[in-house]
Amino acid sequence: MLELKSKLPGAGTTIFTVMSRMALEHGAINLSQGFPDFDGPPLLRERVAWHLEHGHNQYAPMAGVPELCEQIAHKVHALYGRVVDPQREVTVTPGATEAIYCAVTAVVHPGDEAIIFDPAYDTYAPAITLNGGITHRIPTVYPDFRIDWDRVRGTVNERTRLIMLNTPHNPSATTWSQHDIDCLREITTGSRICLVSDEVYEHIVFDGQAHLSLLRYPDLASRTFAVFSFGKTYHATGWRVGYCVAPAKLMQEFLRIHQFINFSTNAPMQYALADFLRECPQHHCTLAAFYQQKRDLFRSLLAPSAFRLPPSAGTFFQLAEYSGVSGATDMDFVNRLTREHKVAAIPVSVFYEHPPEQRVIRFCFAKGDDTLREAAARLLAV
Numbered sequence: 001m002l003e004l005k006s007k008l009p010g011a012g013t014t015i016f017t018v019m020s021r022m023a024l025e026h027g028a029i030n031l032s033q034g035f036p037d038f039d040g041p042p043l044l045r046e047r048v049a050w051h052l053e054h055g056h057n058q059y060a061p062m063a064g065v066p067e068l069c070e071q072i073a074h075k076v077h078a079l080y081g082r083v084v085d086p087q088r089e090v091t092v093t094p095g096a097t098e099a100i101y102c103a104v105t106a107v108v109h110p111g112d113e114a115i116i117f118d119p120a121y122d123t124y125a126p127a128i129t130l131n132g133g134i135t136h137r138i139p140t141v142y143p144d145f146r147i148d149w150d151r152v153r154g155t156v157n158e159r160t161r162l163i164m165l166n167t168p169h170n171p172s173a174t175t176w177s178q179h180d181i182d183c184l185r186e187i188t189t190g191s192r193i194c195l196v197s198d199e200v201y202e203h204i205v206f207d208g209q210a211h212l213s214l215l216r217y218p219d220l221a222s223r224t225f226a227v228f229s230f231g232k233t234y235h236a237t238g239w240r241v242g243y244c245v246a247p248a249k250l251m252q253e254f255l256r257i258h259q260f261i262n263f264s265t266n267a268p269m270q271y272a273l274a275d276f277l278r279e280c281p282q283h284h285c286t287l288a289a290f291y292q293q294k295r296d297l298f299r300s301l302l303a304p305s306a307f308r309l310p311p312s313a314g315t316f317f318q319l320a321e322y323s324g325v326s327g328a329t330d331m332d333f334v335n336r337l338t339r340e341h342k343v344a345a346i347p348v349s350v351f352y353e354h355p356p357e358q359r360v361i362r363f364c365f366a367k368g369d370d371t372l373r374e375a376a377a378r379l380l381a382v
């Protein structure tokens with residue numbers, strides 16, 4: 001029997017697939033995987049249909065449909081004040097996931113070291129491992145998940161080539177502060193460190209706060225692959241369209257890899273997104289208020305429960321500390337919630353290399369209000 005030696009021997013199936021499957025199997029409300037249960041703007045969907053019918057069904061250019069790259073460049077300039085060359089500094093990718101993989105692959109050679117912060121989105125460490133890199137995982141813990149910058153300073157050495165960050169952050173729903181930016185700047189200045197900045201929730205920042213994109217800071221942007229997701233912005237995670245913005249020199253290497261992984265991203269969606277961004281350039285500005293209403297509704301519905309709810313400053317996630325409800329591990333607890341109470345959630349320990357002593361799960365509130373009401377009613381009965 002032919003057997004393969006795994007390059008990711010410790011990796012099982014991603015928790016998002018596991019929990020969504022379990023939710024389906026047990027007829028549970030799925031507040032686990034991060035996707036909306038509603039569709040994106042009708043005009044955008046009409047534009048997709050139009051382009052499907054009007055011959056945009058062949059390979060798109062490798063780096064993306066030029067009209068879309070231009071719209072992305074306009075948007076980046078309008079939001080973050082950064083002038084980017086749409087032809088050399090923007091690549092449209094099949095989701096942020098491929099962009100993250102290409103960026104890591106562009107930077108990390110065997111033996112290089114990379115720093116990520118736990119709890120970490122689950123694609124980061126495998127991407128580093130597959131490239132022969134060594135991952136240093138620096139933990140942050142409930143309830144504030146603050147980064148221990150002294151520990152980062154103590155971990156960086158001459159072999160460190162990459163720091164990966166994510167703001168607004170999945171799963172903690174925290175956002176970076178100016179202090180975090182200043183520390184990152186101090187640590188990377190004069191170094192050979194590149195940054196992968198996962199900003200897929202850039203538009204979902206609450207309570208009037210601004211999103212601190214690394215693209216706002218020219219010195220940091222000069223070493224950054226900034227990664228975004230149209231899936232999150234337009235409630236269309238299944239379309240698999242994201243993009244990366246990086247300085248031309250970095251993007252050149254990114255493209256060498258992207259061309260052999262996916263070559264290009266699906267064409268009709270790209271043309272449709274270009275049309276939509278041109279016609280409704282302000283649409284993303286509505287997203288924060290839209291999700292803030294859902295956050296507030298979900299939090300108020302759960303307020304009488306024994307769950308403790310830390311602040312959710314961004315993303316469409318709400319953490320819940322459940323030690324007042326159960327002493328079970330988070331994996332056992334989400335199993336029970338799904339099977340017995342018919343609400344699926346994500347255990348937060350899976351995002352850690354060494355899970356701390358905390359009983360915390362993550363709910364996704366990107367759901368219709370009635371679904372949130374029904375889920376909350378079930379959770380109050382736990």
Ligand SMILES: Cc1ncc(COP(=O)(O)O)c(C=O)c1O
Pocket residue numbers: 034094095096097098121166169170198200228229230231232237240241242
């Ligand atoms: C932090 C983070 N990064 C990246 C992704 C992947 O985005 P996409 O669906 O565009 O590949 C997700 C999706 O859940 C995410 O939460």
